[in-house]
Amino acid sequence: MFNQLYKSKKTAPGPATVYFLDWMHDQVLQPEIEQRVGKLFERLVKIASPLGRLKTTPQSPPFHAEGDMVADHVKRILCGLDAFERGASLVTVEEFAREKDYVLEFMELENTLLSQADLLSAYAVCHDVAKADALFFEALPGSKGEAEGFVSRPSRLATEPELIRYDKLRRAHEASGSAQSFFETYGIIVHYPEHGRRGASDEYATTREAVLDALDVSPSKAKLFTELIRCHMEVIQGFSKGPDPVKYTALAAIAERAGLNTPVFLDLLPATVFLDSVLGSLVYVNGTYSADIHILLNLFRSEREARPERHAAREEALRRGRKTALRDALKQAKIDADTVFELLKTPYGPVRGEVMTKVHELIRNPEGKSNFAEHTEELRRRAHVAHKLLSEQDLTLE
Numbered sequence: 150m151f152n153q154l155y156k157s158k159k160t161a162p163g164p165a166t167v168y169f170l171d172w173m174h175d176q177v178l179q180p181e182i183e184q185r186v187g188k189l190f191e192r193l194v195k196i197a198s199p200l201g202r203l204k205t206t207p208q209s210p211p212f213h214a215e216g217d218m219v220a221d222h223v224k225r226i227l228c229g230l231d232a233f234e235r236g237a238s239l240v241t242v243e244e245f246a247r248e249k250d251y252v253l254e255f256m257e258l259e260n261t262l263l264s265q266a267d268l269l270s271a272y273a274v275c276h277d278v279a280k281a282d283a284l285f286f287e288a289l290p291g292s293k294g295e296a297e298g299f300v301s302r303p304s305r306l307a308t309e310p311e312l313i314r315y316d317k318l319r320r321a322h323e324a325s326g327s328a329q330s331f332f333e334t335y336g337i338i339v340h341y342p343e344h345g346r347r348g349a350s351d352e353y354a355t356t357r358e359a360v361l362d363a364l365d366v367s368p369s370k371a372k373l374f375t376e377l378i379r380c381h382m383e384v385i386q387g388f389s390k391g392p393d394p395v396k397y398t399a400l401a402a403i404a405e406r407a408g409l410n411t412p413v414f415l416d417l418l419p420a421t422v423f424l425d426s427v428l429g430s431l432v433y434v435n436g437t438y439s440a441d442i443h444i445l446l447n448l449f450r451s452e453r454e455a456r457p458e459r460h461a462a463r464e465e466a467l468r469r470g471r472k473t474a475l476r477d478a479l480k481q482a483k484i485d486a487d488t489v490f491e492l493l494k495t496p497y498g499p500v501r502g503e504v505m506t507k508v509h510e511l512i513r514n515p516e517g518k519s520n521f522a523e524h525t526e527e528l529r530r531r532a533h534v535a536h537k538l539l540s541e542q543d544l545t546l547e
Contacts, residue, residue: 166241169440173428176237177228186227190220193274197359200274206281207315209339210332214433217319217328219277226273226429233262244442253463254419254449261420268370269420271360276378276425278356279348283341286311292336299337329433349379373409377421384418385426388447394455397448401456415459419448475544482535484508484528492524509546512536 167175194201203220215225229237238259239245245255262269283306288294290301297318299311307315315337322331332338347353357378361371380403387396404414422445432439453460479485486505489495495504508528511519515532519525539545 167243169242169244169427169442170431170438172237172239172242173229173440177232177428178225179228179232182228182231183224186224186231189227189270190224190274193360193363196363197356199278199353199356200360202281203277206284207312207319207339208280209337210329210433211338212430212432213339214329214332214438215429215431219280222429223273223277225431226424227270229424229428230262230266230270230273233259234266244440248442248446251446251449253460253467254452257416257463258419258423261416262423265417265420267364267366268374268417269424271357271364271366271374272377272421273424273429274360275353275357275374276348276381276421277341277344278353279344279350280341282306282347283344284312285340285342286315287338287340289336289338294335294337297335299335332433333436343382345382346379349375372407373414373417376404376407376409376414377417381421381425384422384448385444388422388444388451390447392447392450392454394451397451397455412459415452415456419445422448471544472547474542475539475546478538478542478544479512479535482531482538484512484531484535489528492527493521508532512539512546 190200194204203223204218206219207217208219208222213219213222215221239255248255285303285305285307286294286299287303288297288299288301292301295301298314318335319328319331322334357375358371361368361374366374380400384400387393387400400418401411401415404411423442426444427440427442430440432441476485480488486501489504489508490501493504495501507519507521511517511528511532512535515529515536519528521528
């Protein structure tokens with residue numbers, strides 16, 4: 150799966166040019182993308198009515214400052230997927246480019262976002278569908294929210310009167326401040342325990358099926374899709390405090406017991422974490438906005454320890470891909486071995502190795518003194534072409 154990707158010159162990130170939140174503003178949260186996503190979301194709401202509740206289910210900082218409602222989180226993810234399909238890339242995003250030990254993991258992440266875009270769009274829409282069923286409010290101790298009757302240690306789900314009271318407070322505050330200032334003023338946090346498991350239950354089977362069908366996702370992926378929804382909070386919480394190779398092994402075992410394609414499941418885990426916790430969420434703490442990729446990095450570190458063969462496979466694929474790209478570049482410049490031997494009428498035997506050693510020296514330094522008799526200038530011209538191609542693609546002769 151890696152060979153075609155690694156033929157690209159993007160075998161390593163280029164110089165960082167922008168921070169993630171700036172990249173989101175410039176590449177993702179564009180009016181034309183938001184308009185397309187809004188139409189898609191409304192179409193899916195008509196097909197699967199439970200999705201409509203996402204537009205009235207509140208969310209709050211510190212983890213969800215991207216909008217007042219869960220639908221804002223969902224649409225932010227969809228905007229990101231739309232942007233990637235149109236060429237956006239993380240290759241020059243500072244927070245990713247500086248993590249040089251995980252270049253191959255980020256490359257595979259982008260490949261997964263593209264190759265599984267339809268499934269991941271369905272995931273974006275359905276992964277939080279049960280939040281309305283699992284919602285409770287927590288007022289920070291001593292906050293204005295606590296004074297308004299929201300408790301600091303809730304032991305039950307929010308009631309309808311509490312939802313109405315919260316919405317009234319939020320709407321009244323909108324006239325004078327933002328969602329973030331509402332949070333700072335009232336100190337009310339919204340939680341949704343076990344919403345992933347409930348969203349994967351039979352209760353929402355019809356919703357999941359309708360969305361998969363509408364987005365042309367093969368029914369054969371339905372079980373994989375459901376399992377990703379079921380365990381998505383387990384993944385986020387499991388790697389929030391640091392790497393955990395035992396947790397990673399347990400997740401792989403879940404896929405195996407469920408009869409899923411385990412490598413595909415493991416490929417999709419970083420994609421779902423990235424979409425949900427990084428791209429789709431805006432963190433707001435102490436007056437500062439940020440995007441936090443530490444969960445994603447902890448997942449990669451856990452994989453590296455629990456399943457080192459997966460990283461080794463990426464390295465081998467990179468080697469093969471670069472070798473293929475090198476061969477293609479030399480063919481394009483008409484200075485590959487077969488073409489050179491035909492031009493020079495080189496006989497079989499050790500002399501061929503000697504010839505290609507001289508050719509490679511010429512490619513490295515087209516102005517060098519390599520001599521090929523009457524073919525010297527022609528091969529020098531081809532060497533210039535090859536030298537330029539290899540430089541553009543960050544390739545070197547072996």
